[in-house]
Amino acid sequence: MTTEQKLKAKDFATDQDVRWCPGCGDYSILKQVQSVMAELDLNRDEVVVVSGIGCSSRFPYYMNTYGMHSIHGRAPAVVTGLKIANPDLHVWMVTGDGDGLSIGGNHLLHILRRNVDVNVLLFNNEIYGLTKGQYSPTSEQNKKTKSTPFGSLDYPLNPLAFAMGASATFIARSMDRDVKHLKAMLHRSEAHRGTSMLEIYQNCNIFNDGAFFSFTEKASKPETAIFLEQDQPLIFGIDNTKGIRLDGYKPQVVDLEKDGFSKDDLWIHDESDIFKAQMLTRFFDDPSNDEGTYFPRPFGVIYQVDRPCYEDQLHAQVAEAKTKSKMNGLDDLLQGTSTWVVE
Amino acid sequence: MSDSIQIKEEVTIKFAGDSGDGMQFMGNLFTENTALKGNDLATFPDYPAEIRAPIGTMAGVSGFQLHFGSKQIFTPGDQVDVLVAMNAAALKANLNSLRNAGTVIVNQDGFDSKNLRLAKYEKGSNPIEDDTLEGYEVFKIQLTKLTRECLKESSLSMKEKDRCKNMFVLGFLLWRYTRNLESILTFLKNKFAQKPEVLAANIATLKAGYHYGETTETFTTTYEIKKATLPPGRYRNIMGNHALALGLITASQKSGRPLFYGSYPITPASDILHHLSRHKDFNVKTFQAEDEIAAATSAIGAAYGGDLAITGTSGPGLALKGEAIGLAMMLEIPMVILNIQRGGPSTGLPTKTEQADLLMAMYGRNGECPMPIISASTPTDAFDVAFEACRIAMEHMTPVLLLSDGYIANGAAPWLIPKADDIEAIEVKFAEPREEDDPAFLPYKRNEKLVRQWALPGTKGLAHRIGGLEKEANTGDVSYDPANHEYMIKIRAAKVDKIAESIPAQKIEMGEEGGDLLILGWGSTYGVIQSVVSEMLGEGASVAHAHIRYIHPFPKNLDKIVKGFKRIVIPEINNGQLVKLIREKYLIEAIPYNKIQGVPITHGELKDFVSQVMEIPST
Ligand SMILES: Cc1ncc(C[n+]2csc(CCOP(=O)(O)OP(=O)(O)O)c2C)c(N)n1
Ligand code: SF4
Ligand SMILES: [Mg+2]
Numbered sequence: 001m002t003t004e005q006k007l008k009a010k011d012f013a014t015d016q017d018v019r020w021c022p023g024c025g026d027y028s029i030l031k032q033v034q035s036v037m038a039e040l041d042l043n044r045d046e047v048v049v050v051s052g053i054g055c056s057s058r059f060p061y062y063m064n065t066y067g068m069h070s071i072h073g074r075a076p077a078v079v080t081g082l083k084i085a086n087p088d089l090h091v092w093m094v095t096g097d098g099d100g101l102s103i104g105g106n107h108l109l110h111i112l113r114r115n116v117d118v119n120v121l122l123f124n125n126e127i128y129g130l131t132k133g134q135y136s137p138t139s140e141q142n143k144k145t146k147s148t149p150f151g152s153l154d155y156p157l158n159p160l161a162f163a164m165g166a167s168a169t170f171i172a173r174s175m176d177r178d179v180k181h182l183k184a185m186l187h188r189s190e191a192h193r194g195t196s197m198l199e200i201y202q203n204c205n206i207f208n209d210g211a212f213f214s215f216t217e218k219a220s221k222p223e224t225a226i227f228l229e230q231d232q233p234l235i236f237g238i239d240n241t242k243g244i245r246l247d248g249y250k251p252q253v254v255d256l257e258k259d260g261f262s263k264d265d266l267w268i269h270d271e272s273d274i275f276k277a278q279m280l281t282r283f284f285d286d287p288s289n290d291e292g293t294y295f296p297r298p299f300g301v302i303y304q305v306d307r308p309c310y311e312d313q314l315h316a317q318v319a320e321a322k323t324k325s326k327m328n329g330l331d332d333l334l335q336g337t338s339t340w341v342v343e
Numbered sequence: 344m345s346d347s348i349q350i351k352e353e354v355t356i357k358f359a360g361d362s363g364d365g366m367q368f369m370g371n372l373f374t375e376n377t378a379l380k381g382n383d384l385a386t387f388p389d390y391p392a393e394i395r396a397p398i399g400t401m402a403g404v405s406g407f408q409l410h411f412g413s414k415q416i417f418t419p420g421d422q423v424d425v426l427v428a429m430n431a432a433a434l435k436a437n438l439n440s441l442r443n444a445g446t447v448i449v450n451q452d453g454f455d456s457k458n459l460r461l462a463k464y465e466k467g468s469n470p471i472e473d474d475t476l477e478g479y480e481v482f483k484i485q486l487t488k489l490t491r492e493c494l495k496e497s498s499l500s501m502k503e504k505d506r507c508k509n510m511f512v513l514g515f516l517l518w519r520y521t522r523n524l525e526s527i528l529t530f531l532k533n534k535f536a537q538k539p540e541v542l543a544a545n546i547a548t549l550k551a552g553y554h555y556g557e558t559t560e561t562f563t564t565t566y567e568i569k570k571a572t573l574p575p576g577r578y579r580n581i582m583g584n585h586a587l588a589l590g591l592i593t594a595s596q597k598s599g600r601p602l603f604y605g606s607y608p609i610t611p612a613s614d615i616l617h618h619l620s621r622h623k624d625f626n627v628k629t630f631q632a633e634d635e636i637a638a639a640t641s642a643i644g645a646a647y648g649g650d651l652a653i654t655g656t657s658g659p660g661l662a663l664k665g666e667a668i669g670l671a672m673m674l675e676i677p678m679v680i681l682n683i684q685r686g687g688p689s690t691g692l693p694t695k696t697e698q699a700d701l702l703m704a705m706y707g708r709n710g711e712c713p714m715p716i717i718s719a720s721t722p723t724d725a726f727d728v729a730f731e732a733c734r735i736a737m738e739h740m741t742p743v744l745l746l747s748d749g750y751i752a753n754g755a756a757p758w759l760i761p762k763a764d765d766i767e768a769i770e771v772k773f774a775e776p777r778e779e780d781d782p783a784f785l786p787y788k789r790n791e792k793l794v795r796q797w798a799l800p801g802t803k804g805l806a807h808r809i810g811g812l813e814k815e816a817n818t819g820d821v822s823y824d825p826a827n828h829e830y831m832i833k834i835r836a837a838k839v840d841k842i843a844e845s846i847p848a849q850k851i852e853m854g855e856e857g858g859d860l861l862i863l864g865w866g867s868t869y870g871v872i873q874s875v876v877s878e879m880l881g882e883g884a885s886v887a888h889a890h891i892r893y894i895h896p897f898p899k900n901l902d903k904i905v906k907g908f909k910r911i912v913i914p915e916i917n918n919g920q921l922v923k924l925i926r927e928k929y930l931i932e933a934i935p936y937n938k939i940q941g942v943p944i945t946h947g948e949l950k951d952f953v954s955q956v957m958e959i960p961s962t
Contacts, residue, residue: 014808016820016821044806045800045801045802045803045804045805045806046800046801047806048800050644053811060808060810061808061810061821063808064806065806066800066801066805066806066807066808067807067808067809067810068644068647068674068808068809068810069808069809069810069811069812070640070643070670070810070811071640071666071667071670071811074636074637074640074667076637077605077632077633077636077637077638077640077641077644078640078641078643078644078647079644080630080637080641080644081603081605081630081640081641081642081643081644081645081646081647081648081650081652082644082645082647082648082800083644083648084603084628084630084641084644084645084648084650085601085603085644085645085646085647085648085649085650085652086648086649086799086800086801088801089648089800089801106633106634106637107633107636107637107640109633110632110633110637314628314630315628317623318623318624318626318627318628320623321622321623321624322623322624322626324624325624327624327625329763330592330593330596330625330763331762331763333589333592333622333625334589334593334760334761334763335577335579335760336579336581338375338379338526338529338530338579338580339577339578339579339760340378340379340381340577340578340579341575341576341577341578342381342570342573342574342575342576342577342578343575
């Protein structure tokens with residue numbers, strides 16, 4: 001029946017001027033989200049993009065879908081209410097490292113454990129962009145910013161380990177600069193039913209330029225980043241000559257050419273293995289700070305499991321209560337069990 | 344056997360005991376039975392904030408006061424006719440509220456040396472042995488002993504047996520007030536259906552108490568309070584929070600919008616969550632959020648999605664919801680925020696009542712953020728007000744703040760049950776789907792009431808963005824234009840002001856419009872004002888009572904009403920909040936009467952104050 005034209009990426013763009021700084025990583029993410037929505041053939045009337053506050057949270061204004069730019073940190077609660085009201089909507093939530101992990105950390109924790117069917121895009125730039133450059137919960141220690149002229153003291157938060165602790169059902173990581181990978185991860189996020197937690201390394205070229213360059217730039221990327229694929233061995237390195245094996249329960253970086261191990265000895269990635277996923281989220285070393293003993297940073301889907309969604313269960317309870325109800329309409333409810341009549 | 348039945352017009356009983364003695368349970372059961380008898384009534388539960396306050400101490404005393412009669416009952420009563428004291432601390436804490444020559448029923452076993460010490464009676468003295476209770480009618484019952492005796496065959500533990508002693512007193516009182524046991528038996532059978540041993544023990548003690556009155560020679564008189572003359576119809580006894588929950592469900596049913604309730608537990612609002620969570624069969628979706636901010640923002644999401652969205656809390660929670668309420672106001676989506684007030688600031692007096700948050704409701708948000716405020720005045724009024732709040736929210740696309748308080752929430756009264764068919768439907772119209780070639784959708788275009796359309800995600804052709812940033816008129820696009828901001832601030836305020844055109848006129852509850860003195864109230868002071876005004880009218884005074892339900896915007900004729908009296912007294916359980924609004928709005932001299940003790944204003948207190956005011960010569 002559909003005589004309508006298939007929507008293209010540009011059909012998901014609005015007429016509003018995009019106001020991010022030139023060169024900001026947010027542009028790339030916006031573009032990929034728009035093209036993935038087109039590829040998924042989503043009906044824009046059924047898509048809602050909800051955000052909190054921050055540079056990244058301006059996102060909904062640029063999406064020609066339904067959208068809400070809510071208040072700082074609270075988007076997880078907004079989308080929970082929205083999905084409870086209408087479970088059929090495709091809801092995407094955009095948050096920042098400050099929005100989602102500082103002021104809204106509590107709400108993010110709870111949406112993850114409740115497993116509301118929402119795609120969470122966490123734009124991690126390790127800085128507060130909108131408020132002009134204070135350190136964030138994901139900033140490295142000793143970071144000198146406007147609010148920390150002597151260096152920050154707070155130990156950085158590991159967002160995906162946090163998500164794991166909150167019993168998230170989908171945990172993945174990508175980056176603004178790897179368009180192909182980012183698109184693949186967006187597809188995977190939408191395919192997962194439940195809260196999809198996708199952390200995206202995003203460059204803030206104004207206040208934290210290059211925060212992720214060691215993972216995103218050609219020269220260093222092969223040595224510092226590892227791209228996970230289901231059922232494939234954990235391999236990385238310039239010529240794919242490094243791998244990760246498990247020595248008992250301890251992960252170990254091995255050189256396939258020198259250490260006497262073959263591909264068959266390596267750790268095979270299994271998204272459904274919660275214990276391996278815990279370890280992968282703990283691959284959180286800073287490659288620049290080490291003498292080469294670091295684990296590469298994992299990108300891709302680290303963990304995925306199916307678990308009933310909160311809103312589905314709630315609606316099932318409502319449906320069951322309706323079938324089991326002994327009440328015959330509102331009058332029964334208003335009357336209750338003991339009444340008397342005044343003549 | 345009793346020798347005589349004495350007819351009484353009204354009685355006030357206070358049940359007092361340890362928080363573990365089941366005083367609230369017993370009080371509620373006796374109240375329910377009283378209601379079924381056809382009496383008018385008002386109740387006042389008063390319990391400590393701690394779940395298990397130290398046993399036997401004054402801090403641990405839990406009380407339940409019930410005033411019932413064959414005449415109209417306005418308040419739970421200033422002084423009590425009958426005090427039931429389960430231990431020494433309960434007696435000590437409540438003796439001052441017993442009227443002269445009143446009756447005391449004590450559990451003699453609650454006055455051993457340990458109880459007396461914990462209640463801080465002087466060593467060697469015992470109020471039920473010395474002359475402390477001289478002038479009162481005193482009945483000493485060995486409750487613990489008699490209860491254990493009655494249950495000696497039961498397999499329950501001693502502790503469980505002792506817990507039944509409230510049933511003994513209940514049975515005794517039912518006999519004394521010539522009641523039958525039926526409603527209580529039915530209730531117990533339901534409650535303890537899964538615990539036959541406990542059920543048997545409760546029934547046995549209840550009956551033992553009843554027969555104790557009948558067979559013991561000491562009690563020569565029983566009392567009867569005839570049916571009150573209430574308007575005809577079917578009644579039930581109901582507590583404020585319950586009535587409020589039913590009002591919300593009714594609004595949901597009458598608007599066809601599923602009910603969403605987002606809340607974080609807090610006294611005294613939690614019971615609304617409890618009530619609503621039981622009624623999923625009425626399309627009610629309850630969401631216990633991680634905090635009040637999530638409770639409010641989840642309601643915003645639900646409202647955007649098309650549900651009738653409610654979020655409920657008490658003072659500290661309202662403080663947390665402030666920013667979210669501002670967002671709802673800015674988005675112009677329907678939502679109802681319940682604030683069941685308690686003593687503040689901070690954690691304040693969680694289990695005590697206070698009209699604490701009127702000014703926070705009015706002004707407690709950043710920016711120019713006016714919103715409708717509506718307040719409940721009695722437990723049964725909570726039903727109507729809840730319905731009305733939902734109607735205003737959906738018809739005017741605005742968050743609405745509903746104020747109730749602990750006294751209304753936990754108080755009970757007979758309720759003339761409305762018929763579902765008699766309740767007018769709430770018309771909800773969503774923005775219509777739109778085709779590609781239709782004119783552009785303008786989410787912030789307004790109708791003659793200045794109300795925008797409710798446009799649900801999922802509707803064809805209406806994709807649009809809303810948010811907390813200032814919006815351009817009509818399009819809703821983000822706008823930093825200075826003139827637009829001022830325009831939008833004013834139009835949002837005007838939209839709320841316009842609600843005054845569709846709410847009922849302010850009425851005079853009692854007395855004539857115009858005269859010497861108006862007692863102007865809001866919220867839970869309703870009963871005490873009625874009681875004082877009715878008495879003073881009987882004495883020939885020129886007084887009247889008006890009670891404000893619609894606090895923002897005020898009804899249009901309130902201006903004329905307040906200017907028609909020589910003096911206005913505003914009694915409040917706070918340090919003077921409505922009085923500020925009235926003075927500011929109407930530039931009149933209003934006289935505050937304030938009590939901030941966590942308990943309601945009594946009839947005597949208010950009458951004394953008003954009488955003094957009436958005596959001041961007018962200039
Ligand atoms: C309640 C509240 N507190 C503070 C702010 C100010 N504020 C806006 S965005 C922001 C931090 C944003 O950082 P992040 O979430 O990392 O987003 P980014 O700008 O980096 O994309 C802060 C502190 C606010 N808008 N609301
Ligand atoms: S401040 Fe940083 S994050 Fe914000 S728009 Fe500019 S570059 Fe992007
Ligand atoms: Mg950031």
